[in-house]
Amino acid sequence: MLATVGHTSCQAATLRELALRHTTRTYHRGETIRAEGQRSESIYIVLDGWAEQHAQLRDGRSQVLAVYLPGQMCSADSFGEERLDGTLSALTRLRLGEIERDRFSAYISLYHDAAFELAASQRLQSAIQRRWLMCLGQRSALERIAHLMCELFVRQRVSGQAREWSCPFPLTQQQIAKICGLTQVHTNRVIQELRRRDLAVITRKQLRLIDFEALSATALFDPSYLQ
Amino acid sequence: MLATVGHTSCQAATLRELALRHTTRTYHRGETIRAEGQRSESIYIVLDGWAEQHAQLRDGRSQVLAVYLPGQMCSADSFGEERLDGTLSALTRLRLGEIERDRFSAYISLYHDAAFELAASQRLQSAIQRRWLMCLGQRSALERIAHLMCELFVRQRVSGQAREWSCPFPLTQQQIAKICGLTQVHTNRVIQELRRRDLAVITRKQLRLIDFEALSATALFDPSYLQ
DNA sequence: CGAATGATTGAGCGCTTTCAAGGCTAGTGG
DNA sequence: CCACTAGCCTTGAAAGCGCTCAATCATTCG
Numbered sequence: 001m002l003a004t005v006g007h008t009s010c011q012a013a014t015l016r017e018l019a020l021r022h023t024t025r026t027y028h029r030g031e032t033i034r035a036e037g038q039r040s041e042s043i044y045i046v047l048d049g050w051a052e053q054h055a056q057l058r059d060g061r062s063q064v065l066a067v068y069l070p071g072q073m074c075s076a077d078s079f080g081e082e083r084l085d086g087t088l089s090a091l092t093r094l095r096l097g098e099i100e101r102d103r104f105s106a107y108i109s110l111y112h113d114a115a116f117e118l119a120a121s122q123r124l125q126s127a128i129q130r131r132w133l134m135c136l137g138q139r140s141a142l143e144r145i146a147h148l149m150c151e152l153f154v155r156q157r158v159s160g161q162a163r164e165w166s167c168p169f170p171l172t173q174q175q176i177a178k179i180c181g182l183t184q185v186h187t188n189r190v191i192q193e194l195r196r197r198d199l200a201v202i203t204r205k206q207l208r209l210i211d212f213e214a215l216s217a218t219a220l221f222d223p224s225y226l227q
Numbered sequence: 228m229l230a231t232v233g234h235t236s237c238q239a240a241t242l243r244e245l246a247l248r249h250t251t252r253t254y255h256r257g258e259t260i261r262a263e264g265q266r267s268e269s270i271y272i273v274l275d276g277w278a279e280q281h282a283q284l285r286d287g288r289s290q291v292l293a294v295y296l297p298g299q300m301c302s303a304d305s306f307g308e309e310r311l312d313g314t315l316s317a318l319t320r321l322r323l324g325e326i327e328r329d330r331f332s333a334y335i336s337l338y339h340d341a342a343f344e345l346a347a348s349q350r351l352q353s354a355i356q357r358r359w360l361m362c363l364g365q366r367s368a369l370e371r372i373a374h375l376m377c378e379l380f381v382r383q384r385v386s387g388q389a390r391e392w393s394c395p396f397p398l399t400q401q402q403i404a405k406i407c408g409l410t411q412v413h414t415n416r417v418i419q420e421l422r423r424r425d426l427a428v429i430t431r432k433q434l435r436l437i438d439f440e441a442l443s444a445t446a447l448f449d450p451s452y453l454q
Numbered sequence: 455c456g457a458a459t460g461a462t463t464g465a466g467c468g469c470t471t472t473c474a475a476g477g478c479t480a481g482t483g484g
Numbered sequence: 485c486c487a488c489t490a491g492c493c494t495t496g497a498a499a500g501c502g503c504t505c506a507a508t509c510a511t512t513c514g
Contacts, residue, residue, distance in 0.1 A: 055361050057447050063364040065357050085354055085452055122349075127312055129356050130292050134282050136363035137290040137408030141502065172460060181364030186502055188461060220284050225312055368470070399492065413470055415494065 015117070016071055018107065019045040019097025026095050033074070033088040033096065040084055042098040044074040049094035050170060053086040054178065064179040066125060067091070067152070071159050073121055092170045127225045136181050139220070144180040145190050146219035149200050149207055154223050169207035242344070243298055245334065246272040246324025253322050260301070260315040260323065267311055269325040271301040276321035277397060280313040281405065291406040293352060294318070294379070298386050300348055319397045354452045363408050366447070371407040372417050373446035376427050376434055381450050396434035 024047060027033060034040050036055065044051075051068040053075060065086050068074045074088055074096075099107075108115045128151070135144050149169075156167040171179075177187040194200050199215040201208045209215055251274060254260060261267050263282065271278075278295040280302060292313050295301045301315055301323075326334075335342045355378070362371050376396075383394040398406075404414040421427050426442040428435045436442055 055357065057361070057365060059447070061365045063361045065360050085357060126353055126356070129353070129360065130282065130312060133292050133356065133359060133363060134284070134290045136360060138284060138288040174460075183503055184460090185462085185504080188463090189502095192462085220286070401492080410471055411492095412472080412494090415492095416470095419494085 015045050015073055016047065016097075018114075019047060019099060022100075022103075023098045024095055025098060026093070027090040029090055029092050029094075031090045031094075033090065033094075034084055036085065036087045037083050040075070040101075042100050043104050044088070045097040045099070046070050046072050046074065047095040047097050050091040051088060051094055051096070052091045052175075052179075053084075053088050055086040062178065063181060064175075066129065067179065069152075069155055069159065070161065073118075091175060124227065131225050141180070141182050141186055141190050142193060143219050144182070145176065145187065146194060146199065146215050147221050148176065148180060149194075149209070150212075150216055150219050150221040150223070151226070153207060153209060153212075154226055158226065165209040165212060167207050168205065169202055170205040242272050242300055243274065243324075245341075246274060246326060249327075249330075250325045251322055252325060253320070254317040256317055256319050256321075258317045258321075260317065260321075261311055263312065263314045264310050267302070267328070269327050270331050271315070272324040272326070273297050273299050273301065274322040274324050277318040278315060278321055278323070279318045279402075279406075280311075280315050282313040289405065290408060291402075293356070294406065296379075296382055296386065297388065300345075318402060351454065358452050368407070368409050368413055368417050369420060370446050371409070372403065372414065373421060373426065373442050374448050375403065375407060376421075376436070377439075377443055377446050377448040377450070378453070380434060380436060380439075381453055385453065392436040392439060394434050395432065396429055397432040 033044065033051065046068050048070060050070075051074055052064050053066045053068070054062050054064045056062040066075075075084060108118060131151075135147055139147060152169065153162055153167050156162040161167060173187045173191065174184045176191075177184040180187065182190075191202065194215075197214075197218075198210050199218065200210060215221070254276075260271065260278065273295050275297060277297075278301055279291050280293045280295075281289050281291045283289040293302075302311060335345060358378075362374055366374060379396065380389055380394050383389045388394060400414045400418065401411045403418075404411040407414065409417075418429065421442075424441075424445075425437050426445065427437060442448070
């Protein structure tokens with residue numbers, strides 16, 4: 001199943017290199033990088049840790065819109081927009097590369113490859129978003145959480161951050177809940193159920209997929225959208 | 228509230244003109260334009276009627292990912308992709324303009340304005356998608372349907388297809404249900420509730436917003452994402 | 455060690471679904 | 485012009501999934 005997914009991500013490598021030649025900054029878990037509606041003068045590239053974009057309703061409810069892993073550009077899909085339509089924040093201790101908008105634009109127009117990568121990155125984000133529309137609209141809590149595990153595992157495997165059937169998984173149940181549009185309490189019960197069924201276990205911020213085939217099946221997971 | 232939204236859509240006009248100089252084709256309601264996974268050799272522009280993109284799970288469940296109104300390009304966000312990640316189909320009797328991929332690419336690289344419009348259209352689609360993530364993840368059935376009504380009203384108002392507090396609304400309750408990730412039965416009860424509260428009524432494929440302010444409030448609707 | 459944060463458990467409620475039936479309306483053909 | 489049909493809308497009852505509230509246990513970190 002995983003054979004369909006390429007094993008290197010030149011995008012990640014290139015962006016990473018580019019970012020390292022500019023400002024880097026460290027955030028602690030939960031810290032806001034950029035609030036909703038703010039103009040963003042820079043683009044951000046994840047060097048270490050995980051980041052997230054979420055939107056908030058006036059009454060306090062909030063929903064995660066995207067999860068960014070190392071090597072990814074945050075809000076690639078809003079490059080060219082004046083304002084962010086969600087708040088960027090750190091899911092874990094996080095190191096970000098920041099590149100000024102203008103400088104990045106110049107780089108883009110200079111190197112065709114970079115422009116292509118940006119477009120590819122935007123399409124990937126968009127594909128993930130569509131997949132999550134399907135998750136939130138149609139999948140049960142069990143399916144959603146199983147799907148999240150599959151997705152984050154495969155995404156990390158693609159960029160070489162997984163080994164065997166394990167990968168980093170530094171999310172609290174509270175954070176998983178917000179990504180999946182569930183409550184923390186119910187998320188807890190579902191994670192227990194996945195463990196009880198010998199599908200997957202989270203220990204020490206590591207995800208272990210005990211039976212990936214079965215997990216994919218219960219999640220109705222189809223990795224083709226991850227390219 | 229609507230004052231923040233511009234009143235003309237030069238994008239729609241331009242695309243429309245372009246499309247009219249090429250092939251047009253008519254579909255009947257429910258007809259598939261392009262199935263998931265197919266390579267799409269053309270791009271499509273809605274001339275008349277409404278279209279939709281949806282994805283399907285192996286067990287039959289399906290979720291609408293986008294609704295396309297007259298003047299819009301279907302799957303702008305997947306321009307440049309090889310394969311569609313959802314099925315395009317007609318929500319109503321539908322007239323589409325079709326332009327070959329290569330020809331459109333040529334046009335894009337010739338006219339900077341067109342490229343800019345394409346990018347803007349992609350960003351709009353993406354913003355709508357993010358908003359629907361919030362709807363499906365956090366909003367109640369009542370809020371979702373109220374939000375859909377507000378969104379489709381404003382989108383049509385922007386492109387001049389609404390007058391006063393009414394606009395075309397040719398969806399069946401079944402279709403509304405699929406967009407909102409609800410069952411048809413519950414959708415029916417919610418629409419009755421909106422009617423009972425004197426917020427909005429659907430009659431003869433027309434939506435009448437009796438109290439837009441109150442409807443926006445119950446939907447927690449914020450039109451800023453529509454530009 | 456203490457404090458704070460995260461994970462777990464229980465009970466009860468409510469929104470949404472499911473299943474199943476009946477009514478309405480528009481379009482069709484006689 | 486009417487009868488017929490098919491699709492759409494409406495209604496009721498019951499079950500279930502996920503939420504809320506509230507408390508307790510576990511773990512991490514200073």
